[in-house]
Amino acid sequence: MQISMQVPHDEKRLRRTLRFLLRPQLKLIRIMGGVLIVLGLVLVAMDPSDPIAYLAMILGLLFAVAVAPIAMAQSMRAQSDVIKDGFHVTLDDEWVTVVYPLAESRFRWAGLGRVVETPEVWYIMFGKYQAVTIPKGSMADEQRAEFAAFVDRLQHA
Known part of the structure; x- marks a missing residue:
């Protein structure tokens, strides 16, 4: 992915x-x-x-x-002003990478706690209070389907 x-x-x-x-x-x-x-x-x-x-x-x-x-x-x-410019997110088979203009965070999928899906977003939880929000509206339909299948495999592995 x-x-x-x-x-x-x-x-x-x-x-x-x-x-x-x-x-x-x-x-x-x-x-x-x-x-x-x-x-x-x-x-x-x-x-x-x-x-x-x-x-x-x-x-x-x-x-x-x-x-x-x-x-x-x-x-x-x-909330820091760093987040007010939006972010770029990259999802691959090993990492979630979130890049703001002034900051960057990377999370390995191996540290995933849980995933909560809502109609608008996926909350990717790396701990109790650490969430990466993945908005569905920023994805193409194929990307949503691919990501949903990936998350499903992760949660049932």
Whole structure:
């Protein structure tokens, strides 16, 4: 396999990638928020004058509603300007090579953790938080089929 393509910067795709990577942690925070809300309601039912009950409900609401958008905004701001010019990706039988104008990364397929396919992209996971996003829209139909078959062989090897 030898696939090479230029991928323009896309802020929406970057946001979806960050959301994908942050989802497990944000889900846990939302669950904790729900638990705090329920705890606060139980405490209010037991003693309506207890300020801890109201604090638990307020914190629960913050965890359930506000933390995810704040984390996403902070993650977007934390991204390096290096990525804003887009990148060139080369996929071959041994390597994934991602080249930005000011940086380059290479990953051996042997280090692949998992591949998650969505309708728009493949997330090639080299660890829990290291993802290379391979957008399907930047590929020709034949390249998509070839890459899908390659990934399928990797995952079932």
